[in-house]
Amino acid sequence: MTAGALFPREPALIAPGAMHLPGWLSVEQQRKLVNACRAWARGPVPLRHTTLPGGGVMSVRTVCVGWHWLPYRYSRTADDVNGARVAEFPDWLTELGRAALVAAFGERSDTTGYRPDTALVNFYDGDARMGMHQDKEERSGAPVVSLSIGDSCVFRFGNTQTRGRPYTDVVLESGDLFVFGGPSRFAFHGVPKVHPGTGDPATGLSGGRLNITLRETGLSG
Ligand SMILES: O=C(O)CCC(=O)C(=O)O
Numbered sequence: 307m308t309a310g311a312l313f314p315r316e317p318a319l320i321a322p323g324a325m326h327l328p329g330w331l332s333v334e335q336q337r338k339l340v341n342a343c344r345a346w347a348r349g350p351v352p353l354r355h356t357t358l359p360g361g362g363v364m365s366v367r368t369v370c371v372g373w374h375w376l377p378y379r380y381s382r383t384a385d386d387v388n389g390a391r392v393a394e395f396p397d398w399l400t401e402l403g404r405a406a407l408v409a410a411f412g413e414r415s416d417t418t419g420y421r422p423d424t425a426l427v428n429f430y431d432g433d434a435r436m437g438m439h440q441d442k443e444e445r446s447g448a449p450v451v452s453l454s455i456g457d458s459c460v461f462r463f464g465n466t467q468t469r470g471r472p473y474t475d476v477v478l479e480s481g482d483l484f485v486f487g488g489p490s491r492f493a494f495h496g497v498p499k500v501h502p503g504t505g506d507p508a509t510g511l512s513g514g515r516l517n518i519t520l521r522e523t524g525l526s527g
């Protein structure tokens with residue numbers, strides 16, 4: 307049982323500009339996203355473990371939509387995988403990203419200018435982790451919208467200065483939304499632990515954790 311089952315899970319401002327909205331996605335929306343991620347994982351670029359310049363291999367498996375992320379830049383083509391052009395970023399995902407901003411920051415937030423153009427889909431099996439890092443290959447200060455499906459995890463949300471403290475550990479469960487923008491846009495964050503077997507098979511994901519981050523690259527072409 308995760309802490310979320312014991313205590314009410316309320317929307318929480320984790321740091322200035324960083325909002326956690328538990329259970330924001332319906333099971334139906336999660337199913338749609340799981341199906342979409344399955345389709346993206348089938349091609350044109352497969353889900354793969356990213357190799358880092360130092361030779362390390364990331365434990366999560368990733369597939370990208372719109373723009374392909376590789377350490378440490380974006381490209382339209384998956385230059386470190388199979389060279390194929392990545393799948394188009396669909397309009398419905400733009401709308402979901404805008405709805406996420408309204409949910410996080412209120413009706414008055416002007417989201418018409420928000421144009422996420424890349425989605426990084428990460429799949430975590432029970433042993434996968436993600437070290438503390440900043441999402442900083444984007445040339446836009448627009449918020450990052452993060453959607454989680456499947457097994458719960460510990461999401462560590464820190465500060466913009468160091469990989470270490472101060473940070474806050476947040477349990478992200480299936481359906482949770484986390485948005486980080488404004489003064490938190492370039493904060494370090496990571497996933498130190500996944501809790502295997504905590505997901506709901508009704509989402510269509512029978513094991514593991516799926517995280518989708520929507521971002522504005524600020525790139526053209
Ligand atoms: O899996 C998560 O919740 C975070 C993923 C992340 O930080 C990233 O893809 O850059």
Ligand SMILES: [Fe+2]
Nearest residue numbers: 439440441495
């Ligand atoms: Fe990140």
